[in-house]
Amino acid sequence: MERSPVLVAPSLLAANFLDLGKDIDMVNRSEADWFHLDVMDGRFVPNISFGLPVIAQIKKAARKPCDVHLMIEEPEKYAADFQQAGADILTVHAEACIHLHRNIQQIKGLGMKAGVALNPHTPVVVLENVIRDIDVVLIMSVNPGFGGQTFIGQSYHKIRQLSQLIKDTNAHALIEVDGGISPDNAANLIQAGANVLVAGSAVFSSPEPEKTIAAIKRGGR
Numbered sequence: 001m002e003r004s005p006v007l008v009a010p011s012l013l014a015a016n017f018l019d020l021g022k023d024i025d026m027v028n029r030s031e032a033d034w035f036h037l038d039v040m041d042g043r044f045v046p047n048i049s050f051g052l053p054v055i056a057q058i059k060k061a062a063r064k065p066c067d068v069h070l071m072i073e074e075p076e077k078y079a080a081d082f083q084q085a086g087a088d089i090l091t092v093h094a095e096a097c098i099h100l101h102r103n104i105q106q107i108k109g110l111g112m113k114a115g116v117a118l119n120p121h122t123p124v125v126v127l128e129n130v131i132r133d134i135d136v137v138l139i140m141s142v143n144p145g146f147g148g149q150t151f152i153g154q155s156y157h158k159i160r161q162l163s164q165l166i167k168d169t170n171a172h173a174l175i176e177v178d179g180g181i182s183p184d185n186a187a188n189l190i191q192a193g194a195n196v197l198v199a200g201s202a203v204f205s206s207p208e209p210e211k212t213i214a215a216i217k218r219g220g221r
């Protein structure tokens with residue numbers, strides 16, 4: 001069977017917020033597939049980023065789906081607000097959800113695709129009983145909270161384990177990987193089974209960001 005093409009989701013966390021419209025236009029023009037938007041609350045992760053009003057503004061200019069990654073406690077309190085702000089895919093952390101199954105149903109009930117993120121220390125097996133309900137699993141390949149960190153090599157093993165779980169359970173979830181991704185490791189990630197690659201610093205610190213996006217999509221070539 002032919003493999004579906006890899007999706008690329010530039011993370012606006014690394015964009016220039018003084019000229020955000022320019023970076024959004026670049027992503028619109030590029031071969032990128034989604035906008036990746038990182039929301040941090042200073043509690044679930046040791047950093048605070050941006051929230052609902054900024055996402056609502058980004059949504060007005062974005063011509064591609066908005067993939068919102070909630071690094072926040074009690075995400076269920078805000079799911080409807082993020083849907084209103086324009087999230088197409090809403091990802092919560094397994095570690096932040098006491099009732100993960102309920103949270104996934106809530107997101108889908110609001111008409112969004114449901115994502116579940118796993119921190120580097122969280123084993124894939126925690127998803128065994130919900131994997132068939134999930135649209136996207138986000139494997140964090142750095143500890144969440146900051147851009148520009150070094151990719152954690154153990155993530156390859158986790159991607160392969162998740163890929164096997166998806167096959168074994170006949171699930172349809174996409175495997176998204178986030179943290180320390182660049183054209184240098186894209187081929188290995190795709191080979192391991194990743195379907196969606198998130199990249200922040202590699203894209204927005206590149207002198208030719210559109211070419212970098214295209215290179216990640218083609219596995220570094």
Ligand SMILES: O=C(CO)[C@H](O)[C@H](O)COP(=O)(O)O
Nearest residue numbers: 144145147148179180200201
């Ligand atoms: O979720 C994140 C941080 O928590 C970012 O999306 C991720 O780190 C991407 O940034 P970079 O490509 O610079 O590593």
